[in-house]
Amino acid sequence: MKGMTEASNGVEPFPAPRGSGGTPLTPTLEGDYVLDEPLLLESGRKLANPTLHYAVYGRLNAARDNAVLVCHALSGSALVGAWWPEVFAPGAVLSLQNDFVICINMLGSCYGSTGPGSVDPATGKVYGPDFPLVSIGDNVRAQAKMLDSLGVKRLRLVMGGSIGGMQALEWSILFPERVQRGLVIGVAPLSAMGLALNHLQREAILHDPLWAGGHYLPQRPPRRGLSLARQIGMLSYKSAELFDERYGRKPNRNGEDPWGNDGPACGLIGGRFDIAGYLDHQGERFIERFDANAYLAILRTMDTWDPLHGQSSATEVYGRIRARLSFVGISSDWLFPAQAVRELAQEVKAAGVQADYREMTSAHGHDAFLAEQAELVRLLQ
Amino acid sequence: MKGMTEASNGVEPFPAPRGSGGTPLTPTLEGDYVLDEPLLLESGRKLANPTLHYAVYGRLNAARDNAVLVCHALSGSALVGAWWPEVFAPGAVLSLQNDFVICINMLGSCYGSTGPGSVDPATGKVYGPDFPLVSIGDNVRAQAKMLDSLGVKRLRLVMGGSIGGMQALEWSILFPERVQRGLVIGVAPLSAMGLALNHLQREAILHDPLWAGGHYLPQRPPRRGLSLARQIGMLSYKSAELFDERYGRKPNRNGEDPWGNDGPACGLIGGRFDIAGYLDHQGERFIERFDANAYLAILRTMDTWDPLHGQSSATEVYGRIRARLSFVGISSDWLFPAQAVRELAQEVKAAGVQADYREMTSAHGHDAFLAEQAELVRLLQ
Numbered sequence: 001m002k003g004m005t006e007a008s009n010g011v012e013p014f015p016a017p018r019g020s021g022g023t024p025l026t027p028t029l030e031g032d033y034v035l036d037e038p039l040l041l042e043s044g045r046k047l048a049n050p051t052l053h054y055a056v057y058g059r060l061n062a063a064r065d066n067a068v069l070v071c072h073a074l075s076g077s078a079l080v081g082a083w084w085p086e087v088f089a090p091g092a093v094l095s096l097q098n099d100f101v102i103c104i105n106m107l108g109s110c111y112g113s114t115g116p117g118s119v120d121p122a123t124g125k126v127y128g129p130d131f132p133l134v135s136i137g138d139n140v141r142a143q144a145k146m147l148d149s150l151g152v153k154r155l156r157l158v159m160g161g162s163i164g165g166m167q168a169l170e171w172s173i174l175f176p177e178r179v180q181r182g183l184v185i186g187v188a189p190l191s192a193m194g195l196a197l198n199h200l201q202r203e204a205i206l207h208d209p210l211w212a213g214g215h216y217l218p219q220r221p222p223r224r225g226l227s228l229a230r231q232i233g234m235l236s237y238k239s240a241e242l243f244d245e246r247y248g249r250k251p252n253r254n255g256e257d258p259w260g261n262d263g264p265a266c267g268l269i270g271g272r273f274d275i276a277g278y279l280d281h282q283g284e285r286f287i288e289r290f291d292a293n294a295y296l297a298i299l300r301t302m303d304t305w306d307p308l309h310g311q312s313s314a315t316e317v318y319g320r321i322r323a324r325l326s327f328v329g330i331s332s333d334w335l336f337p338a339q340a341v342r343e344l345a346q347e348v349k350a351a352g353v354q355a356d357y358r359e360m361t362s363a364h365g366h367d368a369f370l371a372e373q374a375e376l377v378r379l380l381q
Numbered sequence: 382m383k384g385m386t387e388a389s390n391g392v393e394p395f396p397a398p399r400g401s402g403g404t405p406l407t408p409t410l411e412g413d414y415v416l417d418e419p420l421l422l423e424s425g426r427k428l429a430n431p432t433l434h435y436a437v438y439g440r441l442n443a444a445r446d447n448a449v450l451v452c453h454a455l456s457g458s459a460l461v462g463a464w465w466p467e468v469f470a471p472g473a474v475l476s477l478q479n480d481f482v483i484c485i486n487m488l489g490s491c492y493g494s495t496g497p498g499s500v501d502p503a504t505g506k507v508y509g510p511d512f513p514l515v516s517i518g519d520n521v522r523a524q525a526k527m528l529d530s531l532g533v534k535r536l537r538l539v540m541g542g543s544i545g546g547m548q549a550l551e552w553s554i555l556f557p558e559r560v561q562r563g564l565v566i567g568v569a570p571l572s573a574m575g576l577a578l579n580h581l582q583r584e585a586i587l588h589d590p591l592w593a594g595g596h597y598l599p600q601r602p603p604r605r606g607l608s609l610a611r612q613i614g615m616l617s618y619k620s621a622e623l624f625d626e627r628y629g630r631k632p633n634r635n636g637e638d639p640w641g642n643d644g645p646a647c648g649l650i651g652g653r654f655d656i657a658g659y660l661d662h663q664g665e666r667f668i669e670r671f672d673a674n675a676y677l678a679i680l681r682t683m684d685t686w687d688p689l690h691g692q693s694s695a696t697e698v699y700g701r702i703r704a705r706l707s708f709v710g711i712s713s714d715w716l717f718p719a720q721a722v723r724e725l726a727q728e729v730k731a732a733g734v735q736a737d738y739r740e741m742t743s744a745h746g747h748d749a750f751l752a753e754q755a756e757l758v759r760l761l762q
Contacts, residue, residue, distance in 0.1 A: 021471070021522040042639065042640075043641070043642045044484070044642070045642050045648075051434075053493055054482055060643065074757035078709050099533050116649060127648075128650075129648065129649050129650075130648050131649055133640070133641075133648055133651060183581075190630070191621055191624070191625055191630075192621070192624035192625050192627070192628040192630065192654075192655075192656040193616070193621035193624050193625070193628055193656075195628075195630065195656050195657065196616055196624060196656045196657065196660060197616070198424070199653070199654070199656065199657035199660060200609065200612055200613055200616070200660070202650065203609055203612070204585070204588075204609065205648070207585075207588065207589065207606070207609060208588065209590055209606045214649055224588045225588070227441060227580065228584055228585065228588060231581055231584070232579075232613065235574070235577055235578070238572035240573070240715070240718070243523050243574050243577060244571070244572050244573050244574070247573040248572075248573055248574075249572075249573065249576065249690075258684060258685060259423075259424065259514070259685055259690070260424070260512050260514075261425070261426050261513050262422045267426075267508075267510065267511050267512050267513040267678075268497060268510050268511075268512055268595055268674060268677040268678055268681065269510075269583065269587070269677065269681070270514060270681050270684075270685075272580070273573075273575045273580070273684070274573075275573040275574075275576050275580065276576065276577065276580035276703070277581060279577060279581070292685045293649060296649040296650065297648075297649055300649065300650070300651050303639060303651075304639060304640055306630060306649075309640070334621070334715075341484045345616065354551070356567055
C-alpha cells in the first residue's frame with residue numbers, strides 16, 4: 001500500500017479514546033496511507049496529499065469479499081477494537097475470524113489523519129485555522145481511494161454511529177456499487193437544536209484567549225475552552241433520566257457543599273453538585289486527549305452534512321442506494337432524536353431502498369451506541 | 382414605608398426586560414424599601430439592611446385584602462407590567478381596578494435590589510464575589526418584611542413562573558397564614574440536567590478573563606462569558622420543535638454561508654446557521670441589560686432551592702400549606718419538564734394540600750409562560 005507505515009510513527013500525539021466495556025482488541029495493523037494526489041473538496045478547495053491513519057483487524061480473504069468499514073464518531077479514532085469491542089464479541093456483529101475490519105481516522109481529527117495540526121505542504125506551516133472544511137463526502141471519497149489501494153472493491157458492510165453513521169449513509173449514496181449493507185446508528189442531519197449545541201461548543205473554544213485565532217502553540221492550547229465545549233457536548237450525549245439516576249441533586253462526591261458560603265468567591269459560586277463534578281472531570285479528561293482545532297474542524301464536518309443539501313429531490317439522492325440499510329434510533333437521544341432517525345429511514349425507504357428502522361430502548365441518550373454495546377448488538381442480530 | 386423612594390433614583394443601572402406581547406403597564410409606584418435590620422440568611426451569614434426594589438400597580442383597598450404578589454424569574458425585574466402585560470388584560474388573572482399588585486426585585490439581581498454590584502455597608506466596598514448565597518427562602522422572608530411595612534398581612538394570590546414559581550411555593554410554606562392562593566408555573570427543584578445547564582453557564586462566565594475573580598469594573602465586564610451563558614440558557618428556555626420550525630437548517634439570514642471556506646479562519650469556523658445568528662443576537666441583547674455577578678448570584682439561588690432539603694418529610698413541609706395551589710407544567714419544557722411539575726403537585730397534594738395540576742400545550746418550551754401569555758391566562762381562568 002502506497003505510503004503505508006507501521007504504527008508508533010509519532011503521528012498520533014494524543015492518547016486514543018477507550019471504550020466503556022469489553023476487552024480492547026489489538027489491530028492486525030495500524031498505519032498511514034498517503035493519497036498520491038490532492039483531494040478535491042466539495043467546497044472547491046484542495047487538501048494536498050492527505051494522510052489517512054487507519055487500523056485493520058482480521059485479514060482480507062482471497063475473494064476480497066469480507067471487508068467491513070467501521071466509521072468513528074467526533075472524538076473517536078481508528079482503533080475501533082478499543083472503543084467498540086463488544087461489536088466483535090463471539091456471535092456479535094463483526095468477527096475477527098471471518099471479517100477484514102477497517103477503520104479510518106477522519107480528516108480533521110488529531111488521531112493521525114491530516115488535520116489542523118498537520119503541516120500544509122503548500123506553505124510548510126501547520127494548517128491551524130486555515131484548515132479547510134472537509135465534508136462527510138470528502139472523507140468518504142478519500143476513504144474510497146485508500147480502499148482502492150488495498151484492493152477492496154466492495155464492502156460487505158459499512159457501519160457507524162453519530163458522525164460515523166453519516167459516513168455510512170454517505171458511502172451507500174456515493175458508491176452504491178461498493179456497499180452491500182449499511183448500519184446507520186443514532187444519526188440524521190443535525191436539527192436546529194443540534195446546530196445550536198455545536199455553535200455553543202465552537203464559541204466556548206473561540207472565547208478562550210489561548211485559542212488565539214487558532215494559532216495557539218501545541219504546548220499552550222485553549223484547555224478551558226475545549227473543556228467547556230466538551231461539557232456542553234456531554235449534556236447532549238447523555239439523557240436527563242440518566243443524570244437524575246446517577247447524580248440527582250447530590251453534592252459533589254468529594255465533599256463540596258453547594259449550600260455553603262465558605263472559600264474565596266464562594267458566595268457567588270459555591271460548592272459543586274455531583275453532576276457538575278462529573279462534567280468538570282469529563283472536561284479534564286478530554287483536554288488530555290483531544291485538540292481544539294480538530295474539534296472545531298469536525299464540528300463543521302458534522303454541521304454541514306445533509307445529503308439533500310443543494311440536491312433536487314430525496315428520490316434522486318437516496319434512489320441511487322443499492323445497499324440494504326438498517327437505521328437505529330435511540331429512545332433517549334435528544335441530539336439525534338429517534339423520531340428524526342425514523343423519519344430519515346422512511347425517506348430513504350420511500351426512495352425505493354431496502355431499509356428498516358430499529359430502536360434501542362436505553363436511558364443513556366446518544367451515547368448508548370457506545371455505552372450499551374451489548375444492547376446494540378442484540379438489536380443488530 | 383421606611384426607606385421608600387420614588388423611581389428614577391439611579392439604583393437601576395440596566396434597562397429593564399420587556400415582555401414579548403401586550404402593552405407595558407406603568408406602575409402606580411416604583412421605589413426602594415430598605416430593611417431596618419440585617420437579613421439573617423439560611424446559610425448563617427447576614428446581609429446588612431438590604432434594599433428591595435419594587436413596583437406596585439393599582440391600589441391597596443381599605444380592607445387590605447386585595448394584595449397580589451408576583452415573583453419574577455432569573456433575569457426579570459420588578460416591572461411585571463412590562464414583562465407580563467397580558468396577565469393584566471381585562472378578564473385575565475390580575476385587575477388594575479381590583480388588585481394591588483406588588484412585584485419585588487430579587488436579592489442578587491441588578492435591577493435595584495441589593496446584589497453583588499451593591500456596596501456592602503460593613504466594608505464600604507462593592508460586594509462583588511463576596512456577595513453571599515441568598516436562598517429563595519431568604520428572599521421570601523425579606524419580601525414579607527416589606528409587606529409588613531405596607532400593612533399587607535394577607536395575599537389573595539402569590540404567583541410566578543420559573544424562579545418566580547419557587548418563591549410562590551416557598552411563600553405558601555413559610556407563611557401559610559398569609560397566602561390564600563398560589564400559582565406555581567413551570568418549576569420544580571432543578572433536576573441534574575438543570576443543575577448541569579446552570580453549571581455550564583457559570584463556567585462560561587468564570588472562563589472569561591475579564592470576570593477577574595468577580596472583581597471586574599462595571600465598565601469592563603465579562604461580556605463574552607455572560608453572552609455565552611445566556612445562549613446556553615436560551616437552549617434550555619426554548620424547545621427543539623420551536624427551533625426547527627423557526628430556524629431549521631437555514632443559513633443565517635444575513636447571508637453567511639455555512640458551507641463556505643472564505644474569510645479568516647473560515648475553514649475551521651465557517652458562516653453561521655440561522656439558529657447560531659439568533660443565539661448570538663440573544664447574547665448581545667442580554668449583555669446590555671444584565672450583570673455577570675448578578676447572574677451568578679441568582680443561578681445559585683435557583684440551584685439550591687429544594688423545599689425538602691434537610692427536612693424530615695414532604696408531609697411535614699408541604700403539610701403546613703393552607704393556600705389553594707395550582708401548578709402549571711409546560712408540555713415542551715425540558716428545563717423543568719412537565720412531568721417534574723406534575724410530580725411536585727402530586728407530592729404537595731399528598732400532604733393534604735388543596736392543589737391541582739394544569740398543563741400548557743405549547744412548543745415554546747420553558748419560555749411559554751412569557752411567550753404565550755394568552756394561552757397561560759386561558760389555562761388559569
